[in-house]
Amino acid sequence: MIRTELVKTLRRPRTWVTILLLNALPTLVAVLLALTDLGPRPGSGPAFLSAVLADGTLFPLAALAIILPLFLPVAVAVVAGDSVAGEAQQGTLRYLLVRPVSRTRLLVAKLVAVIAFVLLAVVVVAAVAYVVGSVLLGDQALAASVSGTVLTPAQVAVRTLLAIGYITLSMLGVAAIALLLSTMTDSPLAAALGALAFLIASSLLLTLDAAQTLQPYLPTRYWLAFVDLFRDPIFWRDIVRGIGLQAVYVVVFLGAAWANFTTKDITS
Amino acid sequence: MITTTQLTKRYGGILAVDGVSLDVQPGDIYGFLGANGSGKTTTVRMVLGLVLATSGSVDLLGRRMPRAGRAVLPRVGALVEGPAAYGHLSGRANLALLDSSGTGGTRRTRSTRIDAVLEQVGLAAVGRRPVKAYSLGMRQRLGLAAALLRQPELLVLDEPTNGLDPQGIREIRELIQGLHRRGTTVFLSSHLLAEVEQLCTRVGVLDRGRLVLQDSLASLQRPTGRTVVHTPDYERAHVLLDGRVEHREGERLIVRGADPAALNALLVADGVRVRELGPERRTLEQVVLAATEHPDHQVGVS
Numbered sequence: 001m002i003r004t005e006l007v008k009t010l011r012r013p014r015t016w017v018t019i020l021l022l023n024a025l026p027t028l029v030a031v032l033l034a035l036t037d038l039g040p041r042p043g044s045g046p047a048f049l050s051a052v053l054a055d056g057t058l059f060p061l062a063a064l065a066i067i068l069p070l071f072l073p074v075a076v077a078v079v080a081g082d083s084v085a086g087e088a089q090q091g092t093l094r095y096l097l098v099r100p101v102s103r104t105r106l107l108v109a110k111l112v113a114v115i116a117f118v119l120l121a122v123v124v125v126a127a128v129a130y131v132v133g134s135v136l137l138g139d140q141a142l143a144a145s146v147s148g149t150v151l152t153p154a155q156v157a158v159r160t161l162l163a164i165g166y167i168t169l170s171m172l173g174v175a176a177i178a179l180l181l182s183t184m185t186d187s188p189l190a191a192a193l194g195a196l197a198f199l200i201a202s203s204l205l206l207t208l209d210a211a212q213t214l215q216p217y218l219p220t221r222y223w224l225a226f227v228d229l230f231r232d233p234i235f236w237r238d239i240v241r242g243i244g245l246q247a248v249y250v251v252v253f254l255g256a257a258w259a260n261f262t263t264k265d266i267t268s
Numbered sequence: 269m270i271t272t273t274q275l276t277k278r279y280g281g282i283l284a285v286d287g288v289s290l291d292v293q294p295g296d297i298y299g300f301l302g303a304n305g306s307g308k309t310t311t312v313r314m315v316l317g318l319v320l321a322t323s324g325s326v327d328l329l330g331r332r333m334p335r336a337g338r339a340v341l342p343r344v345g346a347l348v349e350g351p352a353a354y355g356h357l358s359g360r361a362n363l364a365l366l367d368s369s370g371t372g373g374t375r376r377t378r379s380t381r382i383d384a385v386l387e388q389v390g391l392a393a394v395g396r397r398p399v400k401a402y403s404l405g406m407r408q409r410l411g412l413a414a415a416l417l418r419q420p421e422l423l424v425l426d427e428p429t430n431g432l433d434p435q436g437i438r439e440i441r442e443l444i445q446g447l448h449r450r451g452t453t454v455f456l457s458s459h460l461l462a463e464v465e466q467l468c469t470r471v472g473v474l475d476r477g478r479l480v481l482q483d484s485l486a487s488l489q490r491p492t493g494r495t496v497v498h499t500p501d502y503e504r505a506h507v508l509l510d511g512r513v514e515h516r517e518g519e520r521l522i523v524r525g526a527d528p529a530a531l532n533a534l535l536v537a538d539g540v541r542v543r544e545l546g547p548e549r550r551t552l553e554q555v556v557l558a559a560t561e562h563p564d565h566q567v568g569v570s
Contacts, residue, residue, distance in 0.1 A: 004369050013356060091352025095414065098316045098348065099370035100341035266318040 001105050005113040009079075018075050019121050023128045025071065026063035030129070034136035047227045052137055057153070059133025060126040060160055061230070064167055067125060068223055072118070073199050076171045079117050080178035081192030083110040084261065088186040088268035103262045107179070111254060114175045119168045126164055149232040159234070163226040166239060170226075173219035173249035174199060180257040186268045216241070219249055269294055269422050269453045270315055275324035277310050284310045286477040287324070292455055292470075297448050299468030299485070300457040301556060307477040308457045309349050312426050315455075316346055329422065342372025345420035347428055351411025355400035359391055359410050362399060366414055373418050385413040390439060404431035412440065416447075423447065426457045441467055465552040475560040488555045491547035493526045497535070498544035505540045522548060 009015055029049070033039060039053040040046075048062040084107070087093035096106060151159070178195035185191055202218040205211040215221055222242025228235040270292035277285040285307040292298045302308045313319040315326050317334030326333040329340040353362040363382045367373040373381070386395045389409040394402070399410065408431050415423060428444070429437045444467060448454055458464055464471060471488060473481040481488075494514065499505050502519050515522040525531060528545050535542050550558075 001369055004365060008354070008365065011357065011361075090354070091350065092354065094313075094318055094348050095346075095352055095366060096369055097318055098341055098344070098346045099366060100317075100337045101370050102338065263320070265320060266313070 001101055001109045002112050005109040006116055009113045009117055015079075015117060015120075018079070019124050022067055022071055022075060022121055022125055026059075026066050026125065026129050027132050029062075029066060030059060030132045030136050047224065048230075052133060056133035056135075056137030057130065057156060059137060060129040061163060062133075063125055063129030064122065064163065064226070065224070068167060068170075068226075069203070069220075072121065072167070072171065073174050073220075074196065075121060076114065076118055076174045077178045077192045077195040077199070078188075080110075080114045080175040081182050081190075081195055082188035083114060083179060084182040085185055085188040085191045086182075088266070089188060091268065093268055094266055097266060104258060107183070107254070107258055107261055110182075111175065111179055111250075114179070115168065115172065118171045118175070119164075122164050122167050126160065151230070151232070159229045162229050166226045166229065166242070167223075169243055169246050170223050172246040173253075176250045176253035176257070177219070180253045180260070183257045183261040183264065217245065219245070221245065269296070269329060270298075270455060271327040272311075272315065273325050273327075275311065275314060275326060276322050277307075277314060277319060278322045283477055285314070288474070288477075288479045290315075290472060290479065291482065292453065294453050295448075295451075296470045297444070297454040297456060297468045299464030299471045300455060300474065301461065301464055301471060302457075302459065302474035303560075304459055306474045308459075308474055309426060311474065312348060312424060312455075312457055316341070316344070316348065316424065318348070338371075342370065342418060343420055344422045344424060345415030345418065346424040346426075347411045347415050348424070348426050350427070350430065351407045351414075353399040353407065353410055353414075356398055358396045358398055359386065359402070359406075359413070360395045362410065363414055363417060367417055381417055382413075385416045388416060388443060389413045405433060405436050408432055409436075409440075412443070420452065422453045422455065424455045424457075427459070428456065429458075429460070429463060437463075461553050461556060471552070473556055473559050481555070481559040485552070488552065489549050491526060491549055493524075494548040495523045495525055495528045495531050496544075496546055496548045497521045497523055497531070497542060499535070499540055499542050501540045504538070505535060508535065508538050508540060519543070 033053060037053065039050050041050060046062060047065040048058050049065070052059045052062045084093065087096065097103065174195055177198050178191055181191035181194040182188070199220060202220045205214055205218055206220060222238050222245060225238035225242045228238055270290055272288055272290045275285055275288045275290070276283070288311055290311070300308055300311070310319060314321050315328060315333065317337045320334065328336070329343060331340050333340070353359070354365070357365070360382055363385070364378060367378055367382070368375070383392070386392045389412050391406060391409050391413060394406065399407065402410065408428070412428060415425070429440050432440060444454055444456070456464065456468060465485070468485055470484050471481070472479055497505065498519050499521065500519055502516060502521060505521060506513050506516065509523060512524045513521050514524055523531060526547065528547055532542060532545050
C-alpha cells in the first residue's frame, strides 16, 4: 500500500509542478544576487544569504532558508490536506476501502507519501540550488561556519544532509495536522487552508511576548534551528527539542486522525 | 451471500434505513429497487463496510461485516454510486493501481487480468487513454472493469447502467447475464424497474428506508387468477359471463377465473368473437407501486 501511494504521488503532475515552483524563488534570488552583487548585510535577511556571495556552495542552505518559513509548509499543507479529502472528493476513497485497504494502513501510507514528497522537494531544491549557486555565485571553498570558524567541504556536505533531514522532519507537524483535517472534510482545499491557518497562528504567536509560555510548543518554534547545524561545534539543544516536538505533533494529530477516520461513515 | 438482520442507520434525527433484513442467496441476480433517497445507497455502503450501522448486522459471504472486510471484500466486486478514477492516469493504470492496493490480486497475472476485463467491458481500444478524456459511459465501464478484476463471487452494482446509451445498457445487461451463467451472484441496486424486470431473479423493494417487499420475480409476476379478454362483442360477453366480469375498459374485460381455455370455449361456443385472451399477470411496476403506495403521496423524508 505504501508503495502504491508513493507511485501515485510520483505520477501526479502536481507533485512536480509544486517542486518546480519551490525552486523558482531561490533561483530568482540567486540570479538577482549574481547580477547586482548586493547581498544582505550579515545578520539580516534569510539565513546564510549574506554568506553566499562569498561562497556559492552555501546556496543550498540559503535556498532552504528561503522556502522554509512559508513556501514549503504551504506545499506540505496542500499535499497532506489533499491526501484523504482529495480521494474522497474524487470518489476513489470508497473504492480503495472496498478493495479492501484497511483504514489505518491507508492513513499511514498517506503520511509516508507526504514525508517522501517533502524529502524529495527538499533534496531537489538543495540540488538545484547547489548547481545554481556554483554556476552563478562561484565556488571559493572557504565556507565559514556561523560561528566564524572554517568548515571543510566535507563538513559542509555532511551538515547539509543533516539539515535536509531536519527540515523534512520539521514538516511532520504540519503534515499531521493537515492529514487530520483531511480526514474530517471532503474538501482538500478546506483541509489545506485549515492547516495553514494553524501555521499562521503559530508564527504570529512566536512574535508575541505575551505568548511566551506557549512558544516552546508551537509547531514552527524550532524550524530555523537547522542553522545551529552550522555552528562550530554543532549546537544540538534546539534541534533535539525540534525533533521531539514534531514527534509529539505526529503522535497526537495522527492519533486523532486515526480515531476519526477509522470510525467514520464514508459517504463521499 | 448477503444477509442483513434488522439493519438500521440513523443520521441525526433521520432514519435512513429502518430494520432492513435482506436475504441474497448464491446464484441470485437480486434487484434492489427503490426511489432516489429511499436508502438504497446507504444500505449498499453498510453491506460493504463503508458506513457503520446504527444497529442490526450484516453478513457478507457468511462473515460478519465490517470486521471480516479484510477476508471477504477481496472476493466481492463493487460499483458504488458511480465510478471514480484518477483523471490524469489511463484506464489501465487506474486498474493496476487499484489492484496493487490490496490483497487477492496477484501481481503476476495483473496485466493479463486487466486486458481481459477491459475487453469484457468494451474498453480494450481506449485503455491507454487518460481517464479525463473518457465519456460518462466509458467511466461507467471502467468502474465495472475494476469490479470484475479479481473474478469476484459476488458483484454489488449500484446503478450500473447510469450514463450509458441504449446500446451500452444492452451490452452491460448481457455482460451481467454472462457472469451470472458462470456462477457469479449479482446484487443490483437500481431505480429502473425495466432494468430489474429484464435481469433479476429476485427483487427487494425499499421504500423510505423500509424493505416493503422481498420475493422472487417469478412469484411476484405469477398469474393473478383472473383472465384478460379482448373482444369487440363485449356487451354480449358481459351478459354471457354474468357477474364474472370484474372490470371493463373499452373492449378489454377482466374476468374472474384462472382458466383461459375454458373461458375461450364458453365464449366461442356462444358466438362471441375473441381477439385476444390470456391469464392476467401483474407487471413489476404494479407490484412495486402497490407495495410502496403512500397514503399522502408526499416525498418521504428519509
